[in-house]
Amino acid sequence: MSHGYESGRLDLPFVGICTFGKYPLCLDWDNIQADVAVLGAPFDLGTQWRSGSRSGPRAIREASTLFSFGHAGAYDHEDDAVYLPAETTRIVDIGDADMIHTDTTRSHANIELGVRKILAAGAIPVVLGGDHSINIPCINAFYDQGPIHIVQIDAHLDFVDERHGVKNGHGSPMRRAAEKPYVMGLSQFGIRNVSSTAREGYEDARRMGSDILSVRQIRKLGVDAVLERVPAGSRYYVTIDIDGFDPSIAPGTGTPSHGGFMYYEVLELLAGLAKRGKIVGVDLVEVAREYDPAGVTSILAAQILLNLIGRILDAR
Template identity: 40%
Template sequence: MPKPQLISPISSGLPSFLDSERIKRLDQLEGADVAIIGVPYGVPYDVAGMRSPSAPAPSAVRAASRRFTRYLGHYDFDLGGPLFNDRDVRIVDCGDVFMQSGDFAGNASRTEQVVRTIRAHGAVPIILGGDHAIPIPVMRAYDDVGSMAVIQLDAHIDWRHEVNGVTEGLSSPMRRASELSHVGGMAQFGIRGTGSAGKGDVDAALAYGSRLVMAEQIHDQGVASVLDQIPDASSYYVTFDIDGLDPSIAPGVNTPSPGGLTYFQAARLIEAVIQRGKLVGLDIVEIVPDNDVGDMTSFNTARLVLFTIGALAHAGQIGR
């Protein structure tokens, strides 16, 4: 019996992330340090949301990343040295998880299987969403790491138990993460404004022990003042809803909220996590290309992914 299809390789004529090596099968991952994987789906709350507005985002981020390809061997002033710290870093692009319209359980299962396979080959998965439902199956793929801390950058706490009877949608990833036995700590940075959370959701997050860090505190006191909110752990997973950034630099989202993080605030938070322990995965979700202005959101997302890869190399976590 043939194996089920798990990925859809990038079509000929479309760019990979950073024009990196494309793989057509997951057994080609051997020796990869970082594996880019698109998850271009969402879990809708009603019929109107059957096609996620974030479905085109992985392709948009890949296209935007091409602006950086000529500089990969150059000095990066944000990192204080050569971008990859003079290390040989192998980045591969796996294309997208194979999606079937309306098969939400199957899409989630394939996403989990792909992330497990990437990890089994020793690569760090970097996931391009898709909406904020996708970290739910992704984080399930880390049940072998022991105790993993989850770090969220977002305007919203995403702690709803359900919306319209849907328990694994974009308003629930942090609640679902809190229920995983291998998640041992949580901090949520950039919180502000209003969203889907009610008082009961906030109370539940605090009762669990999640550390809620307001965007205003980061602006007023600086990133250094909140780094002690990162829980101690040996492994970290970062989930980044791009509406955590200020809409002046990330307008291409569903729910823009003023007062968001700057590029440097987000970058330094990610860098601090990497300096604290092993980064085992990153997702960036909720980019809506149709709402973008001059591809600014996709461009800044691509730069943050590139910065993360560089920070991993500078920390000695990838490359040789």
């Protein structure tokens, strides 16, 4: 990039246009050349409580620039490892899927198109929601990619089949996923408290192959035992609802649910998963800037995503 500075740029985090992690922008979706491609899905018509998650992609992108310090990659002194080394990391931001207000079906279709383009380029899609219903088109896009196992981090089961004709709201994505022939199973982690899924939803989920664990259950089992329950060597799709985290670190979301995960609990789980098989797709949903006055929720989203991507690429 010819910025006109003879001596390079210091490029502090608060400086510059907000693409994800300050990685290059690629708006030509037929020419994606990357190992990871980030797509925004600013859709929030599927929410049942307070709206706002359409602000998620912009909020996460801006927060992610905080972590662009690591010109030489991100050194983790606990692992004594450098993740995302500049020379070999190929990440692009492909912008947002086009949204059609009032229209869930066509907005979802546009998200699916974006994910398909990424997959067609051989890259791993990382999709920034939007509400959790955006997981539906993401999973749809994997229809021709071979079998996947879904690992969900969430407070809510999201297993409502249909209510008043609604099948594609943010209370139903895991049900929709479980119906796919290429979804081999679900690991649903962090599920707790009352929500839209009633008793029958849980029974359906278990019947359809879900392994449901609460935060307390996971703490009792420990990371290793939890990972043991996930089929080894599979192709994993990871869907992170930010409300899987505790409201203390993720207040900026539509339906906060107390008693959630703290940061390292999730990071260790996902880092282990990256080693246990192959993560082929990721979405992170339900960040809503409107309820995040200190910005810690979007910082959390950016931090967990960049660390996860680093570990995915490192595991290759």
